[in-house]
Amino acid sequence: MNTNEIIPRLNEVFRDVFDDRTISVSERTTADDIEDWDSLAHINLVAAVENEFGLRFKMREVSSMKNVGDMINIISERGR
Amino acid sequence: MKELCFPFDSQNILRRRPALRKQLLSDGTVRIKKKIAVLGGSTTDHAVAALELFLLNFGIEPEFYQSEYNKFYEDAVFGNPELESFAPDVIYIHTTSRNLTKLPAGPAVRPEQVERDLNEQFAYFRQVWESLMQRFNCPIIQNNFELPLFRHTGSYDCWGNTGHAAFIERLNVMLSDYARSVNGLYIHDINYLSAVCGLTNWHDTEAWYLYKYAMSTAVIPDLAYSLACIIKSLYGKNHKVIDLDLDNTLWGGVIGDDGQDGIEIGPETAVGQSFTEFQSFIRGYKDYGVLLAICSKNDEENALSGLEHPSSVLKKSDFVSIKANWEPKDRNIAESAQELNLGPDSFVFIDDNPAECAIVEGQLPMVQTIHSSSVHDAMYKLTRGGYFEVTSVSDDDLRRSEMYAANAQRAAQMKSFGSYADYLASLEMNAVICGFKPVYIQRITQLINKSNQFNLTTRRYTENEIQEVSQSSGHICLCGKLLDKFGDNGIVSVVIGRIDGDILHMELWLMSCRVLKRDMELAMLDELVRHAKEKGIRTIKGYYYKTPKNSMVAGLYGTLGFTPDEKHENGDSVWHLDLEGYQNRNKVIKILEKENEDEHK
Numbered sequence: 033m034n035t036n037e038i039i040p041r042l043n044e045v046f047r048d049v050f051d052d053r054t055i056s057v058s059e060r061t062t063a064d065d066i067e068d069w070d071s072l073a074h075i076n077l078v079a080a081v082e083n084e085f086g087l088r089f090k091m092r093e094v095s096s097m098k099n100v101g102d103m104i105n106i107i108s109e110r111g112r
Numbered sequence: 113m114k115e116l117c118f119p120f121d122s123q124n125i126l127r128r129r130p131a132l133r134k135q136l137l138s139d140g141t142v143r144i145k146k147k148i149a150v151l152g153g154s155t156t157d158h159a160v161a162a163l164e165l166f167l168l169n170f171g172i173e174p175e176f177y178q179s180e181y182n183k184f185y186e187d188a189v190f191g192n193p194e195l196e197s198f199a200p201d202v203i204y205i206h207t208t209s210r211n212l213t214k215l216p217a218g219p220a221v222r223p224e225q226v227e228r229d230l231n232e233q234f235a236y237f238r239q240v241w242e243s244l245m246q247r248f249n250c251p252i253i254q255n256n257f258e259l260p261l262f263r264h265t266g267s268y269d270c271w272g273n274t275g276h277a278a279f280i281e282r283l284n285v286m287l288s289d290y291a292r293s294v295n296g297l298y299i300h301d302i303n304y305l306s307a308v309c310g311l312t313n314w315h316d317t318e319a320w321y322l323y324k325y326a327m328s329t330a331v332i333p334d335l336a337y338s339l340a341c342i343i344k345s346l347y348g349k350n351h352k353v354i355d356l357d358l359d360n361t362l363w364g365g366v367i368g369d370d371g372q373d374g375i376e377i378g379p380e381t382a383v384g385q386s387f388t389e390f391q392s393f394i395r396g397y398k399d400y401g402v403l404l405a406i407c408s409k410n411d412e413e414n415a416l417s418g419l420e421h422p423s424s425v426l427k428k429s430d431f432v433s434i435k436a437n438w439e440p441k442d443r444n445i446a447e448s449a450q451e452l453n454l455g456p457d458s459f460v461f462i463d464d465n466p467a468e469c470a471i472v473e474g475q476l477p478m479v480q481t482i483h484s485s486s487v488h489d490a491m492y493k494l495t496r497g498g499y500f501e502v503t504s505v506s507d508d509d510l511r512r513s514e515m516y517a518a519n520a521q522r523a524a525q526m527k528s529f530g531s532y533a534d535y536l537a538s539l540e541m542n543a544v545i546c547g548f549k550p551v552y553i554q555r556i557t558q559l560i561n562k563s564n565q566f567n568l569t570t571r572r573y574t575e576n577e578i579q580e581v582s583q584s585s586g587h588i589c590l591c592g593k594l595l596d597k598f599g600d601n602g603i604v605s606v607v608i609g610r611i612d613g614d615i616l617h618m619e620l621w622l623m624s625c626r627v628l629k630r631d632m633e634l635a636m637l638d639e640l641v642r643h644a645k646e647k648g649i650r651t652i653k654g655y656y657y658k659t660p661k662n663s664m665v666a667g668l669y670g671t672l673g674f675t676p677d678e679k680h681e682n683g684d685s686v687w688h689l690d691l692e693g694y695q696n697r698n699k700v701i702k703i704l705e706k707e708n709e710d711e712h713k
Contacts, residue, residue, distance in 0.1 A: 051130030068130075071323075072157045079329045080127040091318050 035059070038085075038107050042100070045080045049073060059101030085111035113139075116169040117480065118497040122333040129161055136168040142660055143173040144347060144572065149200035150176060151184035151240075153211035154326035162336035170344040181324060182211075188240040191247065201574070202343060203244055204253045207237075208302065208326040209260060209280060216274035223273050230279060234286045241290075241297055249576040251346055253298045253339065254291070256284045258306035258327075261315040296576050298342055298503055305338050306331075308496070341498030347572065348562030351480060351499040352458035354397060355445055358408040358415055358436070360464040361484055362394075362426065363387050367418040368410055378423025390487040391425035393494075398430055401509030402500050403452065403516060405433040407444045407461065412436040432516040441468055442475035452516065453565075453625040460499050462490055504575075506555040508602045518598040519626065533700075536631065539596040541701040543632065545639040548582035548589045555603045556591055559624060564661040566633075567622040568654065568668065573608075586611050587619075588643050592636050594627050594701070601627055605636050614650040616640075621654075634697035637672060641694050651688050658683030672697065 039057065046055045050068050063069040069077075081103065082088055087110045089097075097103055115124065115132060125132065148163075150156045156178050167174045177198040179187045184205055187195055213236070214229035221229075237254070244252055257280045260269075269275040284303055291297045306314040309331045316328030327335065344350065359366045364376030364383040376384040377391070398404050404426070408415050415436030419428050428434070433451055435444035441461070449456045457478035463469050469481040480499060484490035494500075508515075522539065529535035548556055557575045564570065573581070581587050592605040604627045608620040623633055644652060654669040656662075666683070670676065674687035 045127065048127045048131065049129075051128075051134065072161065075158065075323055075325075075329060076126055076129065080123070083123045083127070091322055094318075094322055 033108050033111050035104055035108065038104050038111065041084060042081065042104070042107070045077070045084050049077050049080055057100045059099065059104055061100040062098065081107070087111050113169050116166055118337065118493065120333060120337070122330055125162065125165065125333045126158075126329060129165065132165055133168070136165065141171060143168065143171050145173045145175065146201045146343070146347070147175045147177070147198060148343070149179075149195055149198060149203045151179040151187050151203065151205050153182055153184050153205075153207035154320075155181055155324040156206050158325065158329060158332045159206060159336055159339075162333045163340055166333075166337050166340035167343060170340060170349050172344060172347060172349070184211075185236070185240055189243045191243075196247070200248060200250055202251050202253065202346070203248060204300075204339065205240065205255065206326075207255055207257075209257045210320065210326045212257065212280070212283075215276050215279055219272075219274050221274050226273055226279070230282055230286075233283060234290075237287070238290060241294075245294075245296065249580060250574055251296050251298060251576070253300050253342055254287065255300045255302045256287050258302050258314065259311060261311045295579070296574070298346075300339055300342060302335065302338075305334060309334055338498065341501040342503060345498075345501040345503045346561070346574070348558065348560075350458075350501060351402075351460050352454055353403045353405055353432075353448070353452070353460065354394060354494075355405040355407045355433075355448060355459050355461045356394070357441075357461075357463040357465070357468065357484075358406060358410060358418055361462055361490075362391060363418060363421070363424070367414045372417045372421055375418055375421065377418075377421055384423070386487045388423065388425060390491065393491050395425055395430065397494075397500060398513055399510070400500065400502060400505065401512040403432045403513060404430055405448050405452075405459075406431050406435060407441050407448070407463075408436045409438055409441070410436045429517065430513065432513060432520075440471065440475070442472050442479075445472065445476060445479055453628070460494075460497075462494075504554050504558070506558055508555050508558070511600075511602070515599060515601060515626065518601075521598050522596075532629075536700045539598070539630070539700075541594060541596045541630065542704050543592055543594050543635050543701045544704050545590055545592040545636060548578060548591055552591055552603050553578055553582070556606055559603060559606055559622065560620065563622040563624060564659065565625050565664050566628065567659075567662050568618065568665055569620055569657050570659050570662060571620050573620075581608060588616060588640065588647065590636065590640055590643065592632060592639070594630065594632050605632055607636055607640055609640065609644070609652070611647060611649065614648055616644050616647075616649045616652045618652060618654045631698055631700050633668070633672075634699075635701045635703060638696045638698050639703065641691055645691055645694075649691060651690055653677075654687040654689065656685045656687070 043055065043057050046057050047053055050066055050073065055066065078089060078094055085107050089106065093106055113136060150160055160176050160178060164174055177195055177200060184207060212233060214233040216226050241252055259277050259280060263269040263276065265272060265275065270277040272278060287299055291299050314327050314331050319325040319328055356362055364387055365374055367375055377387045378384045394404065416428060419426060433448040435448055445459055445461060446456055449459060456476050460480045460482060461472050462482045462484050464484045466483050469483045472479055472481050482490060482493045525538065526535045529538060553575060557573065557578050561572050582589050588609040588611065590607045591603050594601040594604050604624040606620060606622055609616040610619050654674050656666060656669065669687035674689045676685060676687050678686040
C-alpha cells in the first residue's frame with residue numbers, strides 16, 4: 033500500500049479519535065501538533081489504526097513511533 | 113443512542129468516543145448526577161472513558177475520581193484526602209488477576225501453605241472493602257477474578273493443589289460468600305465476562321506492559337457496559353417489562369394459519385423444544401419481578417389458544433397486558449405502558465420480524481427492541497443487554513406480577529360501582545405505617561430510587577444512607593404498606609422528614625403509582641402529623657422540586673391544606689402546614705396498629 037492510499041484513511045481515523053474535522057495529517061505530524069494527543073488518545077489511536085488497517089503494531093513500534101511518518105511506514109509494510 | 117445499545121461495535125465506540133460523548137451531552141436529556149470513584153489495580157483511563165458513555169446513555173451523568181495507578185489498596189486502607197473530599201456515590205474497585213500476589217509459586221508448595229495464602233489474599237481485599245465501608249457510606253462494586261489464559265499443566269490447573277485457576281475459583285467463591293453476608297458490596301463478574309468475550313480476546317500481555325491495561329482495549333467497552341448495568345440498576349434505571357411477539361417468537365409457526373395443533377412448542381420437535389427453553393427462560397425473568405406482556409398481530413382468540421397449548425410454559429395469567437390485534441405495535445406498546453402506569457422507556461420489545469422492530473424503534477425510540485433471529489439469539493441479547501440487571505431481590509420483586517393481577521381485578525370492580533367513594537370503601541383497605549424496619553430497607557431503597565411521578569423531591573438515597581437515616585433521632589422516617597381485599601400491595605409510600613427545632617422539613621415524600629387515588633397519601637400525612645406532634649413539631653415544611661416527570665404532585669401540598677410560602681420560576685415551591693388543630697384527612701383506610709403475622713416469617 034502506498035502513502036497516497038494510506039493518508040486519507042489515516043486522516044479519518046485521526047479526525048474521529050480527536051473529534052476534529054479540521055485535522056489534516058502529514059508524514060511529519062507529531063503528538064505536539066495535535067492538542068489532545070495525550071496517552072489515552074494515543075492508545076485509542078493505536079487501537080483504531082490497528083483496526084482500520086487490519087494489523088497489529090509490535091510493542092517496540094508502539095513505544096518508538098515518533099511521528100505519523102513512522103506509522104505510515106509500518107502500515108505500508110503490513111497494512112491492508 | 114443506538115451505538116451504545118447492546119450489541120455494540122466496540123471499535124467504533126473507542127474510535128468515535130469524543131463525538132459520541134458530545135452528542136449525548138447535548139441531547140437535552142435530564143440526567144441524575146453521580147460521583148464515581150474508580151480505584152484501580154491497573155490503568156483505568158479507558159474503562160472510565162467508556163463507562164462515562166454508557167452511563168450517560170442510561171441517564172446518569174458521572175463525575176469521576178481515579179486513584180493513582182495501582183493505588184487501590186492505599187487509597188482504601190490508608191485514606192486519601194482527595195478521595196475523602198470527592199465524597200463518592202459509588203466506589204468501583206477495578207482489580208483483576210494481575211493484582212493477585214499469592215498465587216502458588218509451583219508444585220512444591222504444600223496444601224497448608226496454599227490454604228494460608230488463599231486466606232491472606234482474601235483478607236487483603238476484605239481489608240479494602242471494610243476500610244471503605246467504614247469511611248464511605250456508599251455502594252462498593254468489586255470485580256471478581258478472571259481465569260488465566262496461559263497455564264502449565266493443562267486441565268490440572270483447575271483442580272491441582274497449586275493450580276492458578278483452582279486458586280482463583282476458590283477466591284471468587286470467597287468473594288461471593290462475603291458479598292452476600294454484608295450490605296452494599298456488589299460483585300462485578302468479570303470471570304463470566306472474560307469467558308463470554310473469550311479469554312484469548314480478553315487477555316493482552318502487550319497492553320499490560322505497554323499501558324498497564326489488565327485486558328485488551330477491544331474488550332474494555334464490554335467491561336464498561338457490564339459495570340454500567342450494575343450502576344444503573346442501583347439507581348433504579350432497569351427496564352421493567354418484556355413485551356413479546358407470539359408467532360415465531362414464543363412458538364414456531366403462525367397460530368392463525370397453523371392452528372393450536374400446528375404450532376411448534378413442546379418436546380415433539382427440535383424447534384418445539386427450543387421454544388420451550390425460550391419460554392422457560394422468559395418465565396425466569398418473571399420470577400425475578402419482571403413484568404411480561406404480549407404484543408402480537410393476531411386475533412385475540414387465536415393468540416390465547418396458542419398460550420393454552422398443553423406444552424406452553426407461559427400461560428395467559430403470566431402476562432400483565434395482552435395486546436393481540438391488528439393495530440400498529442408501537443400503539444399497542446404505548447397502550448400497555450399507560451395501563452400499567454409505566455413509561456414506554458421501561459419496555460423491552462422482542463420480535464422475530466425486523467420490520468416490526470424497526471417500526472417500534474422509529475415511533476418509540478425509548479423502547480428497547482430486540483430482534484430475535486433465533487431463540488438462542490434472543491436469549492443472548494437479553495442476557496448481555498443487562499436490561500434487568502439484579503443488584504438485590506426484595507419480596508416485592510417476587511410478588512410483582514401477582515400485584516399487577518390484583519390491580520386488574522380492582523379495575524374490574526371499579527366499573528361496577530356508582531361512585532368512586534363507594535368503590536374505595538368496597539376495597540376494605542388497611543394500612544400499616546411504621547418506621548423503616550430492617551426487613552423493609554431493601555424495598556424502601558428500591559422505591560426511592562425508581563419513583564419519579566408521585567415524588568415531591570426526587571431525592572435518591574443509597575441503602576447505606578437509608579440505614580443511617582432510619583436510626584437517626586433527627587429524622588422522622590415512615591413507610592406505608594397498603595393491603596386490601598385483593599391482596600397486599602407491599603410498601604408503597606415513603607416519607608423522610610428532618611427535625612429542626614419545632615419544624616419538620618420534608619426531605620422526601622413519594623408513593624408508588626400502583627396505588628394512586630386510593631387516599632394512601634392522606635393516611636401517610638395523618639400518621640406523619642401524629643409522629644411529628646409526639647416529637648414537639650409545630651410546623652411541617654413541604655418542598656416540591658419540579659422534574660420532567662413529577663408534575664402530578666405539583667399541587668399536592670395545596671390540596672392537602674398547606675399554605676404556599678415560595679413559588680419559583682423553575683416550578684419549585686415551598687409550603688408549610690401548622691399542626692395545631694390538624695384534623696385527620698383519611699376516611700377510607702383503616703390504620704392497623706400491629707403488623708400481620710406473616711411479616712415476621
